[in-house]
Amino acid sequence: MxxxxxxxxxxxxxxxxxxxxxxxxxxxxxxxxxxxxxxxxxxxxxxxxxxxxxxxxxxxxxxxxxxxxxxxxxxxxxxxxxxxxxxxxxxxxxxxxxxxxxxxxxxxxxxxxTRGLVVHAASLVRDGAAYLFCGPSGSGKTTVARLSTDATLLSDELSIVRIAEGYAMCFGTPFRGELALAGEDRAAPLIGIYFLHHGGRHAVEALGPKEALARLLPNVLFFAREADVTAAVFRIAADLVEAVPCFDLSFRPDPGFWEVIRNA
Amino acid sequence: MPEAYLTQSPRTAWRVYDGEAAVLCPDDSTLNSLNAVGTLIWESADGKTAVSAIVARICEEFDVDPERAERDTMAFIAKLRERGLLTVSETLQQAP
Structure with a gap:
């Protein structure tokens, strides 16, 4: 054994x-x-x-x-x-x-x-803070990770977020995507959730919690259909979008999106 | 028309942001986004508040004429009922 x-x-x-x-x-x-x-x-x-x-x-x-x-x-x-x-x-x-x-x-x-979620998202740490980039396949999760050579990779595919006392932590996972690299086994405070899509320019737009929740939920990995556990997942997601600023992020494939994020 | 009382399905999960509710239907994980009037109806679906009282409150708070408020409220209730988010009863409901 x-x-x-x-x-x-x-x-x-x-x-x-x-x-x-x-x-x-x-x-x-x-x-x-x-x-x-x-x-x-x-x-x-x-x-x-x-x-x-x-x-x-x-x-x-x-x-x-x-x-x-x-x-x-x-x-x-x-x-x-x-x-x-x-x-x-x-x-x-x-x-x-x-x-x-x-x-x-x-x-x-x-x-x-433990008030945590597995989310279809890339996550990266920069200057000690974690950023979550959510989206379905093809939205650019791996591209964002690949373009962020000065950031620490937590995951390019499935990230884990836990929330406690009104603040959220993002954790590295071994759940890798197209990058074929596991994230680092570390955690950092989550300071922004970005709903990704490709565009002709870099643009960040703040989202209210209701819209952010509607965009986050389809990206939460959860298979059970029982009402009580689904409700528990909903509450964690609802707390998360209240605790962490959420944005729509349109980006083109160059690292300039970090500048837009910094200035948002 | 007999009086009616609305009760939220205990299977739902919901949260109100800036006066507008987001209601999750657990059967298909659909998120229903309600406007301010819809949220008033949803929050009044406690099994004890009569639909006529809800309509009167809508008229008062949103400056709508009673006929239109009743018509829109009934249509909205039918939609939520169809989605399994609430039940309609002709009798007062006990707290769960």
């Missing part, structure tokens, strides 16, 4: 497996996020089951208790128990994409109780 510990956004997860291939995948994939110390969460990953597909799409639904969720996709099946802080996962093959997808879902559920 191998036990590895991954720490993301202040939540440390012990990954336990008998499968040496799975252990290798976890060790390689989460290299910058391996940690030591007592785990908050525990995931047992079972050996591959022989390639039987579980479900065509991602399905996350309550299963056998208010805090227990079944999580299924074509390449994995598992359960997440939020109150016990345990999960189990069976894979069709020891694939890093499968493990990574399950971890994203696990963190999206686990973070709710």
């Amino acid at each position: 191998v036990e590895l510990s991954i720490g993301i956004a202040g939540l440390r997860t012990a990954v336990i497996t008998r499968d040496p291939d799975v252990a290798t995948v976890v060790r390689d994939r989460y290299e910058g996020f391996l940690s030591t110390g007592p785990a908050d969460w525990r995931i047992e990953i079972s050996p591959p089951s022989g390639g039987v597909p579980f479900s065509k799409d991602v399905v996350v639904r309550r299963d056998g208790g208010p805090a227990r969720f079944s999580v299924r996709r074509h390449d994995f099946a598992g359960t997440v128990d939020v109150s016990e802080r345990t999960a189990d996962l069976t894979l069709t093959s020891p694939d890093d994409v499968s493990i990574n997808s399950f971890l994203r879902i696990l963190y999206s559920l686990a973070l709710v109780e």
Whole structure:
């Protein structure tokens, strides 16, 4: 039995497996996020089951208790128990994409109780402050990250934000996008949320919290459909757009957008 | 016409910003953005406030004639009901 510990956004997860291939995948994939110390969460990953597909799409639904969720996709099946802080996962093959997808879902559920969200966004740290660049595929998340050579990358694809006492912190994640680089395992105070789109010039426009909320929610990674957990995610997002200034950011592919952000 | 009372679905989540509500329907994660009049109706959907009282308040606060206020309110209620955001009852509702 191998036990590895991954720490993301202040939540440390012990990954336990008998499968040496799975252990290798976890060790390689989460290299910058391996940690030591007592785990908050525990995931047992079972050996591959022989390639039987579980479900065509991602399905996350309550299963056998208010805090227990079944999580299924074509390449994995598992359960997440939020109150016990345990999960189990069976894979069709020891694939890093499968493990990574399950971890994203696990963190999206686990973070709710700590008032955190997984957001489709690039995040970067500049001068000690974090900036979040939200948007769907093709909006420019990876481009913004690539153009920001003097910033620290937290993620170019999926960022984690946690809110407490009216201020927000943004955390580095190993959930990488087209840049194929994991973020750094660090956190910084979040000082701006930018809803990205390509344009002919750099332009920043302030958004009110209602519009910002409407633009943030579709970018929040969350699969469960139960009303109480959806409402909890809504409240975290609503608090976030009240606590952090939000903007529409139109940009063209050069680093000049930072100047516009600084002057906004 | 019998009196009617509106009750927000307990499955919704909502927040008011600058007098305008954003209401989330958890079934499909749609965010419904309400204007000031819609927000007044939504906030009055407590199971105890009669629709006639809501219409009277709209007339008073937004300077609308009663006929139009009633027509628009009923249309708005029908929309929210269709989306599963509230229920309409002919009797007073108890607090959950």
